[in-house]
Amino acid sequence: MEVTARAPGKIILSGEHAVVHGSTSVAASINRYTYVTFRLPPSSECDGLLILHLKDMGLKFSWPIDRIKEAVANFGSHTPLGPKSCPKECVKCLASLVEEQQIPEANIAIASGIIFFLWLYTCIHGYRSATVTVSSELPLGSGLGSSAAFCISLSGALLAQSSSISLDPRKNDWLAFDESELDLVNKWAFEGEKIIHGKPSGIDNTVSTYGHMIKFRSGDLTRLKSSMPLKMMITNTRVGRNTKALVAGVSERIMRHPDAMTSVFSAVDSISNELVMIIQSTATDEISLTEKEEKLEELIEMNQGLLQCMGVSHASIETVLQTTLKYKLSSKLTGAGGGGCVLTLLPTLLSSTVIDKVMAELKSCGFECFTAGIGGNGVEICFGS
Amino acid sequence: MEVTARAPGKIILSGEHAVVHGSTSVAASINRYTYVTFRLPPSSECDGLLILHLKDMGLKFSWPIDRIKEAVANFGSHTPLGPKSCPKECVKCLASLVEEQQIPEANIAIASGIIFFLWLYTCIHGYRSATVTVSSELPLGSGLGSSAAFCISLSGALLAQSSSISLDPRKNDWLAFDESELDLVNKWAFEGEKIIHGKPSGIDNTVSTYGHMIKFRSGDLTRLKSSMPLKMMITNTRVGRNTKALVAGVSERIMRHPDAMTSVFSAVDSISNELVMIIQSTATDEISLTEKEEKLEELIEMNQGLLQCMGVSHASIETVLQTTLKYKLSSKLTGAGGGGCVLTLLPTLLSSTVIDKVMAELKSCGFECFTAGIGGNGVEICFGS
CATH class of the missing domain: 3.30.230.10 (Ribosomal Protein S5; domain 2)
Structure with a gap:
């Protein structure tokens, strides 16, 4: 058995x-x-x-x-x-x-x-x-x-x-x-x-x-509960990170720039709450799936900018961002940053040819890359x- | 005459x-x-x-x-x-x-x-x-x-x-x-x-x-009046921009994400005020020139992240950022973004060999690049x- x-x-x-x-x-x-x-x-x-x-x-x-x-x-x-x-x-x-x-x-x-x-x-x-x-x-x-x-x-x-x-x-x-x-x-x-x-x-x-x-x-x-199907590409930069050091680095940045960082965290909070609203809004609402995806893409881009502002990005992450940007796809690091994985939203109407191309390009940079259903x-x- | x-x-x-x-x-x-x-x-x-x-x-x-x-x-x-x-x-x-x-x-x-x-x-x-x-x-x-x-x-x-x-x-x-x-x-x-x-x-x-x-x-x-000598590298991406469209793009983003963008602007305000304090603090203060430069570099990096959050960066700007990052130099776009120029702080103790190298690398990307005294x-x- x-x-x-x-x-x-x-x-x-x-x-x-x-x-x-x-x-x-x-x-x-x-x-x-x-x-x-x-x-x-x-x-x-x-x-x-x-x-x-x-x-x-x-x-x-x-x-x-x-x-x-x-x-x-x-x-x-x-x-x-x-x-x-x-x-x-x-x-x-x-x-x-x-x-x-x-x-x-x-x-x-x-x-x-x-x-x-x-x-x-x-x-x-x-x-x-x-x-x-x-x-x-x-x-x-x-x-x-x-x-x-x-x-x-x-x-x-x-x-x-x-x-x-x-x-x-x-x-x-x-x-x-x-x-x-x-x-x-x-x-x-x-x-x-x-x-x-x-x-x-x-x-x-x-x-x-x-x-x-x-x-x-x-x-x-x-x-x-999300009523929204979400597909992402996940790129593993294979760059190992020291999560504790990254978290400590952010805390040190807060000590040096308390006002700016408080505002940055407040911006992130707004972004998370918006994201929750978008993924929980049902298909019967006025907003179409494509519109919802576009909003999510914007929130992803904004969140990534704020993470860069916190100092937790990395050259490898930037390479992934630049590569996906060429295909007009929005990406952000996920987790501790400093390497690790990058998320890229794959809109429902995106052709598989484009997905194949961008994945091939990322793999040629030495990254591991796969698509995943979310939620x-x-x-x-x-x-x- | x-x-x-x-x-x-x-x-x-x-x-x-x-x-x-x-x-x-x-x-x-x-x-x-x-x-x-x-x-x-x-x-x-x-x-x-x-x-x-x-x-x-x-x-x-x-x-x-x-x-x-x-x-x-x-x-x-x-x-x-x-x-x-x-x-x-x-x-x-x-x-x-x-x-x-x-x-x-x-x-x-x-x-x-x-x-x-x-x-x-x-x-x-x-x-x-x-x-x-x-x-x-x-x-x-x-x-x-x-x-x-x-x-x-x-x-x-x-x-x-x-x-x-x-x-x-x-x-x-x-x-x-x-x-x-x-x-x-x-x-x-x-x-x-x-x-x-x-x-x-x-x-x-x-x-x-x-x-x-x-x-x-x-x-x-x-x-x-600044009592601090400042030297920057200015890289012209030669990518033409539509300033009006970029400004309008930010305003549209505010319409879509008012809370997050308000916090982002508040973070920028804090950064500008910190910057003013640093450049106005005199040499007799406890903080050394190198420490002041390091603080400025951090503020530059943070401001760039927030500009990315506003959606006014550009692939050419990101290329400049990645190139200067390799040399551990901090950069941000200056002006409207979407192309245009990028600033890179050149610390006082940075060797001219490094400056020559990074400039050569940027020029090989097709950018125009020069150093300038600031203020x-x-x-x-x-x-x-």
């Missing part, structure tokens, strides 16, 4: 950085997923073992169940009803189990993700043998919420076969959880985000859980054979 | 576009000049003629004095004490005199400038033969105040040999007018700006007259042999 969960990545449509200083921000799911497949009872080869297969990286880890039990047993019994935070001491014990496995380039995010996997697995399924396989369409560490999508799909897959969740396993299609189940998946995954990120905002896991769009301001998350469903489950 | 006046061009250091909507803007003179040489009594070859020689364009016009008298005589007597606006009917009469001369590409600004020349000349010097020679270091129509520099240097040269002005002609050096003389030069030149531009803001002629820097807000001009003297006079 096998179950697969898929959880989407996210983009920030507007308000990154400014949100730290009280402005409204809008995030949305993208139809690029992380998949976690959970197989139980285990196949014969993993008797007494817990196996984790990170397919994209070609990595396969296995731990004797007994050793995991040793590491975890002191920290309480297993219960899927949690969520339970992993105590610091337990993180240490699990970390030594993870360290034994050779993780290339000592990737801390991956190691932390595996610690969460071991914790979550034992909390929900105790000390049973199993194989868990992970694959993802999301580039790692580029601001598209890959770690949240991992935590959510993992929680979704593990909880789907627990006593806490009662989905009908006969259907062979992507199934949605009900609201209370989603809440549980989200809460468990947030424990993972805490292990990986320290102090996560909760935005990434919320978008990955519930899908669609969310508005957030001063810690309040509001789920939005679709959150985590879903599919029962296999 | 001969006199030459030189009048500087100008740049907008901050606040273009936003100034139309109530924000503070700062303009400064640059040490690039338009020169007007006035020769009187005429050399033998121009007996009974008024000759205008536009040296850079290789154009030489001459009019029989009698024909000018015919056109102008009905509109009052000559008096340098004016200034007198050129009546519409008189503009028409002079325009027909100008049309007889073949002006290449029917350049309206040049034709209007010549009409002003004929008007100003007869007002100040009546119907005497003379030769007036114009040459300029300022590119035409690229936002560097070339028309104001023409009007100011013309007024300066013609007034310097009139009864209104009493400079000591013995000195063979650049001489300054006194304040009341400057006021007269400025007022006469403003009449020229009206003929050329219709409704000039008065900024260009004020900077060209008094030099240094001025702050302007809601029609109020305040002259500033120097206004119109000055030199008596020749």
Whole structure:
């Protein structure tokens, strides 16, 4: 018996950085997923073992169940009803189990993700043998919420076969959880985000859980339903960023120019609120889809100007902007900036020839580039054979 | 006997576009000049003629004095004490005199400038033969105040040999007018700006007259003295702009996004005021020149982001920005945007090797590029042999 969960990545449509200083921000799911497949009872080869297969990286880890039990047993019994935070001491014990496995380039995010996997697995399924396989369409560490999508799909897959969740396993299609189940998946995954990120905002896991769009301001998350189909091109500059340094840089700029920056954040807040109004206005309203798209394009351009004003753009981002501008497409950085990913709105009536051309040109600059539907469903489950 | 006046061009250091909507803007003179040489009594070859020689364009016009008298005589007597606006009917009469001369590409600004020349000349010097020679270091129509520099240097040269002005002609050096003389030069030149531009803001002629820097807000001009030497690179993208369309575009954006744009203008206002504080703070203050330059660079970057937010940047401007960014130099468009000129601050400690490199790279893109001292003297006079 096998179950697969898929959880989407996210983009920030507007308000990154400014949100730290009280402005409204809008995030949305993208139809690029992380998949976690959970197989139980285990196949014969993993008797007494817990196996984790990170397919994209070609990595396969296995731990004797007994050793995991040793590491975890002191920290309480297993219960899927949690969520339970992993105590610091337990993180240490699990970390030594993870360290034994050779993780290339000592990737801390991956190691932390595996610690969460071991914790979550034992909390929900105790000390049973199993194989868990992970694959993802999301580039790692580029601001598209890959770690949240991992935590959510993992929680979704593990909880789907627990006593806490009662989905009908006969259907062979992507199934949605009900609201209370989603809440549980989200809460468990947030424990993972805490292990990986320290102090996560909760935005990434919320978008990955519930899908669609969310508005957030001063810690309040509001789920939005959009009636507007949105398609974007996402360009990964592949330039690694130091998010903490970028956030600190903005704060320093506020110290130096408090009046100007306050106005800039206020402008971003207005832009986010306008964006929410546009995506929530229904098709029966007077404004046509093309008009709505044009308004969004203008807001995207304006938001990017304000991000440049905050000092979080980068030469690679500017190259993407200039390339898409040649095709009269509007773009903005998404997430922390300083590299990372750039969004480009693809209007409904834009010909695929143009999309192909601009993507080819961006790829020739060395960027990774794909299109994505915006604002679709959150985590879903599919029962296999 | 001969006199030459030189009048500087100008740049907008901050606040273009936003100034139309109530924000503070700062303009400064640059040490690039338009020169007007006035020769009187005429050399033998121009007996009974008024000759205008536009040296850079290789154009030489001459009019029989009698024909000018015919056109102008009905509109009052000559008096340098004016200034007198050129009546519409008189503009028409002079325009027909100008049309007889073949002006290449029917350049309206040049034709209007010549009409002003004929008007100003007869007002100040009546119907005497003379030769007036114009040459300029300022590119035409690229936002560097070339028309104001023409009007100011013309007024300066013609007034310097009139009864209104009493400079000591013995000195063979650049001489300054006194304040009341400057006021007269400025007022006469403003009449020229009206003929050329219709409704000039008065900024260009004020900077060209008094030099240094001025702050302007809601029609109020305040002259500033800067104690800070400033050097900039000015890159002319050679992309022609439609200033009216750009200004209208910003106004339309305000209609669509009033809240966001109000905040953007407020941010620009703060930036202009900060800039004024920095350039006016004296060397005895705690802050070093390098620190001041770094602050200015940050303000330049921020202002450019806000201009992008207003939608007045252009692919050519972005190319300049990206090129200078490679050398860690901060740039912004100056003036209307949509092409035109870009400013780049050149810090005092920047090596000339770097300046040469970035200029060579910009020139290889097809741009015109030069360095300029910022905030120097206004119109000055030199008596020749």
